[in-house]
Amino acid sequence: MDIRKLEHYAQNDPDAYGYSGALCRANQGIMEFVEMFKAPIKVLHPLLTATQEGNYNGTEGISALPFNGIILAHSNESEWVTFRNNKNNEAFLDCVYIVKVPYCLRISEEIRIYEKLLNNSELTHAPCAPGTLETLARFSILSRLKEPENSSIYSKMRVYDGESLKDTDPKAKSYQEYRDYAGVDEGMNGLSTRFAFKILSRVFNFDHVEVAANPVHLFYVLEQQIERETVPTGAGRALSGIPQRLSDPEIRRVYRQRDPDRLSGILLRVWAEHFRSLCHLR
Numbered sequence: 260m261d262i263r264k265l266e267h268y269a270q271n272d273p274d275a276y277g278y279s280g281a282l283c284r285a286n287q288g289i290m291e292f293v294e295m296f297k298a299p300i301k302v303l304h305p306l307l308t309a310t311q312e313g314n315y316n317g318t319e320g321i322s323a324l325p326f327n328g329i330i331l332a333h334s335n336e337s338e339w340v341t342f343r344n345n346k347n348n349e350a351f352l353d354c355v356y357i358v359k360v361p362y363c364l365r366i367s368e369e370i371r372i373y374e375k376l377l378n379n380s381e382l383t384h385a386p387c388a389p390g391t392l393e394t395l396a397r398f399s400i401l402s403r404l405k406e407p408e409n410s411s412i413y414s415k416m417r418v419y420d421g422e423s424l425k426d427t428d429p430k431a432k433s434y435q436e437y438r439d440y441a442g443v444d445e446g447m448n449g450l451s452t453r454f455a456f457k458i459l460s461r462v463f464n465f466d467h468v469e470v471a472a473n474p475v476h477l478f479y480v481l482e483q484q485i486e487r488e489t490v491p492t493g494a495g496r497a498l499s500g501i502p503q504r505l506s507d508p509e510i511r512r513v514y515r516q517r518d519p520d521r522l523s524g525i526l527l528r529v530w531a532e533h534f535r536s537l538c539h540l541r
Contacts, residue, residue, distance in 0.1 A: 282306075282315055285328045295332035296342040303351060306330060310354045333360075336447065361446025362403045366420045369396035369452075376456050382463050388473035391462070395455055395477060403449030405441040407432070458484055 281290050282305060295303070305315040310330065314323040334342075339357075342348055363369045373392045377383055400416055407415045414424055414431040424431035438445070458480055465476040 282309055282326055287327050289329045289331055292330060292332035294334055296334045296338040362449060364419050364446050366396045366400055372452055385463055386471040390474050391472045391477055394474045399450040399455045403446050405445045407437055408440060
C-alpha cells in the first residue's frame with residue numbers, strides 16, 4: 260500500500276495500491292527469479308495462478324491483479340531434481356519448461372570467460388604468461404567432454420573449437436557425429452567456471468614475490484586443489500602417479516629442447532588423464 264496516496268484514496272482502492280512487487284514490475288515483460296527452487300513453497304503460490312490463470316492476488320484486500328509476462332528462473336540441476344521429485348510440487352511441474360544450460364565446451368569461448376572475469380577483478384593488470392589461460396581452458400573442457408568412440412578426446416576438443424583435423428587425424432569425426440554420440444547431457448558435469456577462476460586466483464597469488472600467473476604454477480595449484488576437494492578412497496592413489504608420469508623420459512627430452520608448446524601439450528595430457536580417473540572415483 261502506498262501511504263502517500265491514502266490521503267486521496269481509500270485503503271481498499273486499487274489506485275492506492277503500491278505496485279512494487281516483482282510480478283507488478285514484470286507485467287507485460289520478463290521476471291527473473293534467482294534460485295527459484297530454493298524458495299519456500301508459499302512464495303511460489305502466486306506464480307502458479309499467474310502462469311495458469313493470468314492473474315495473482317496482491318498483498319492487500321483488493322481484487323486479483325492481471326499478469327501477462329514471462330517468468331525466467333534459474334537454478335542448479337541438483338536443486339531442480341529435488342524439487343521435481345517432491346510429489347507436493349506436481350502442479351508446478353506442468354508449468355515449467357526446462358532449458359538446460361551446459362558448461363562451455365569451446366576453448367576459445369572459455370578463455371574469453373576467464374579474460375572477462377580477470378578484467379572485472381583486481382588482477383586485470385597482473386602479468387599472465389602466454390598459454391596459462393589456454394591450458395586452464397583445455398583442462399576444464401576435457402573434464403566436461405564425454406569420451407568418444409573410436410576417436411581421441413583431444414581431437415574431439417579441437418573439433419568442438421572449430422578446427423578441421425581431416426589432414427592430421429584420420430579418426431577424427433565431424434562436430435555433429437561427436438554431438439550425436441555424446442547426447443544432450445554433455446557439458447552438464449565437470450569443472451565449473453567458478454572452480455576454474457578460483458584456481459586461477461590462487462595461481463596469481465602462488466608466488467609471494469610477484470602477483471602473476473604461469474602454466475607451471477597452474478599445474479601445481481591444480482594438484483593441491485584436487486587433493487583437497489577429492490575425498491573418496493583411492494583418490495590419493497590416483498594422484499600419486501602424477502610425479503612418476505611427469506618424470507617420463509619424453510617430458511625430460513622435450514624440456515631440454517625448450518619447446519614450450521609441445522611441453523605444455525604433454526603436461527596437459529598427463530594431468531587430464533589423472534583428473535578423469537579422479538572423476539570416476541567420485
